[in-house]
Amino acid sequence: MKLPFFLAQRFVAAETPEGTLPIARNLCSKGLHVTLDLLGEYVSDRSLVDEALKSYLQLIQMLDASSNSENNSEVSLSVGIDKNISIKLSMLGQKIDESLCHDNLIKLLEAAKSTNTFVRLDMEGSDVTESTVSLFERVFPLYSENVGIVLQAYMRRTKEDVERMCELQARVRICKGAYKEPVGIAWQRMSDIRDRYQEYMETLITRGNYPGIATHDDILIDATKKFVSTNNISSDKFEFQMLFGMRSETQLEMVRDGYNTRIYIPFGNQWVPYFSRRLRERKENVFFVLKHLVRR
Numbered sequence: 001m002k003l004p005f006f007l008a009q010r011f012v013a014a015e016t017p018e019g020t021l022p023i024a025r026n027l028c029s030k031g032l033h034v035t036l037d038l039l040g041e042y043v044s045d046r047s048l049v050d051e052a053l054k055s056y057l058q059l060i061q062m063l064d065a066s067s068n069s070e071n072n073s074e075v076s077l078s079v080g081i082d083k084n085i086s087i088k089l090s091m092l093g094q095k096i097d098e099s100l101c102h103d104n105l106i107k108l109l110e111a112a113k114s115t116n117t118f119v120r121l122d123m124e125g126s127d128v129t130e131s132t133v134s135l136f137e138r139v140f141p142l143y144s145e146n147v148g149i150v151l152q153a154y155m156r157r158t159k160e161d162v163e164r165m166c167e168l169q170a171r172v173r174i175c176k177g178a179y180k181e182p183v184g185i186a187w188q189r190m191s192d193i194r195d196r197y198q199e200y201m202e203t204l205i206t207r208g209n210y211p212g213i214a215t216h217d218d219i220l221i222d223a224t225k226k227f228v229s230t231n232n233i234s235s236d237k238f239e240f241q242m243l244f245g246m247r248s249e250t251q252l253e254m255v256r257d258g259y260n261t262r263i264y265i266p267f268g269n270q271w272v273p274y275f276s277r278r279l280r281e282r283k284e285n286v287f288f289v290l291k292h293l294v295r296r
């Protein structure tokens with residue numbers, strides 16, 4: 001059964017790229033930065049992998065064309081949209097054949113390099129963590145300006161990954177982690193995850209390359225602000241990142257306070273797994289959807 005899109009509308013911008021661009025442009029006009037994420041994950045069929053690659057390439061072209069038409073326009077179309085996308089390697093064939101995924105990633109990064117687009121590799125479940133880190137490390141030397149990775153604070157291995165990424169001077173988004181993982185490989189208690197997150201945030205801001213501090217958690221946001229102010233670190237050394245539809249007022253306050261802030265904008269018709277993760281991690285999100293349903 002296909003769920004109606006209006007259920008997800010608070011968390012997913014639109015089902016099409018054409019519907020998403022005006023929303024992204026509106027956020028950029030308020031001083032926010034954006035990253036666009038075409039939803040979908042764990043593709044197990046080669047023809048669907050080809051389709052996913054094609055869709056990602058079209059998205060890069062569309063963002064590039066949109067920024068060029070803004071530059072060329074006599075009448076200013078106000079602000080442009082960042083050429084910045086987030087992708088999932090499991091859509092490029094990671095679970096079918098790692099070398100297929102590598103080749104697809106190279107095709108994508110070639111397009112990114114030629115259009116000056118930044119591609120962030122989202123981090124998925126622990127079954128692909130090692131593969132994602134090692135594919136990233138293979139492509140990074142060739143595309144260091146155009147590719148970044150995500151690390152999850154709940155994974156026990158992340159301390160080591162943070163060190164590896166600092167050494168490479170790779171751009172890291174640090175988040176808590178959204179998948180259900182076993183106790184042997186992932187911290188479970190929120191207090192433990194927050195402690196690890198804070199440690200990695202400090203390391204990445206001090207020794208990393210322009211990390212993305214991705215959280216809606218005031219404890220971690222305040223810890224970040226306190227850390228940079230105590231250590232006289234300027235606000236252009238990192239950015240905050242939040243998800244579309246979450247804490248919209250806080251996002252704008254951050255911009256007003258002079259912090260670079262990027263909004264992760266998911267879109268596309270394969271929104272159910274992403275939507276389910278948002279409902280699972282916060283009961284207020286479920287109440288919001290129910291309230292919306294009752295009002296209709």
Ligand SMILES: Cc1cc2nc3c(=O)[nH]c(=O)nc-3n(C[C@H](O)[C@H](O)[C@H](O)COP(=O)(O)OP(=O)(O)OC[C@H]3O[C@@H](n4cnc5c(N)ncnc54)[C@H](O)[C@@H]3O)c2cc1C
Nearest residue numbers: 122123150175176177178214215216217241242243246264
């Ligand atoms: C930009 C971005 C990209 C991400 N990319 C990935 C990825 O690649 N891989 C991955 O596994 N996960 C990713 N995530 C998801 C992430 O791992 C967490 O699952 C998600 O962010 C929830 O953790 P949190 O720290 O934001 O807050 P939570 O742990 O959900 O909440 C902690 C506290 O924060 C406050 N809070 C949270 N949300 C709100 C709200 N809407 N309004 C008011 N207060 C709130 C509340 O006080 C709450 O108790 C990403 C998250 C972001 C923001």
